[in-house]
Amino acid sequence: MWLWLIIILISLACLFCFISVIQLELRKRSAKLWIILTCCSIGGVVAALVSAPSPDIQEYSYHSKPPNIKIVETTPKDTSSDDGIKKGKKVVVTAVELYVRASTDPDARILGSVNYGNILTVLDAPADLDLVNIQTGYGLTGWVLKRHVQALPEEKIPEQALPGEAAQ
Structure with a gap:
């Protein structure tokens, strides 16, 4: 590429x-312009010769190397872990406020709400649903989201606390 540029500039x-030379022989006023163009093209030849790459410089490839990616096969984690929420067990509310709905439908009527720390009794906990059928200490029965309640171990339940009252 550099060679072609130099050949064109010299030409x-x-x-x-x-x-x-012809313009000077004919004594035309445009001869000065042609002399200036000649000097500029000679300057271009010199600049091209000075900036030409050295043959000692190693050529670099602009092709990227393939990435070094190690593929590891994994097995999915067991999501059916026992969270301890079963029929007859006590659970504690872990959300600030949790709505109690009339059915498993997400748009079901809201019957009321329970607050953080309330202890509830599990009436039904279907494994295929993210909902738990509960009953509060004051008799409210309905469905709440399973992810917002946590099973209580038997030794953690206060003896004087009734279901629906805040654990202390």
Whole structure:
């Protein structure tokens, strides 16, 4: 590429020089312009020669290397872990406020709400649903989201606390 650039610039310099000589012989005023163009093209040749890459410089490839990716096969984690929420067990509310709904439908009527720390009794905990059928200490029965309640171990339940009252 550099070689072609230098050849073209030298050819232009020769052409401009030839035209300059003819213009000077004919004593035309445009001869100065052709002399200036000749000097510029000679300057271009010099600049191209100075900036030409050295043959000692190693050529670099612009092709990217393939990435070194190690593929590891994994097995999915067992999501059916026992969270301890079973029929007849006590659970504690872990959300600030948790709505109690009339059915498992997400748009079901809201019967009331329970607050953080309330202890509830589990009436039904279907494994295929993210809902738990509960009963509060004051008799409210309905469905709440399973992820917002946590099973209580038997030794953690206060003896004087009734279901629906806040654990202390």
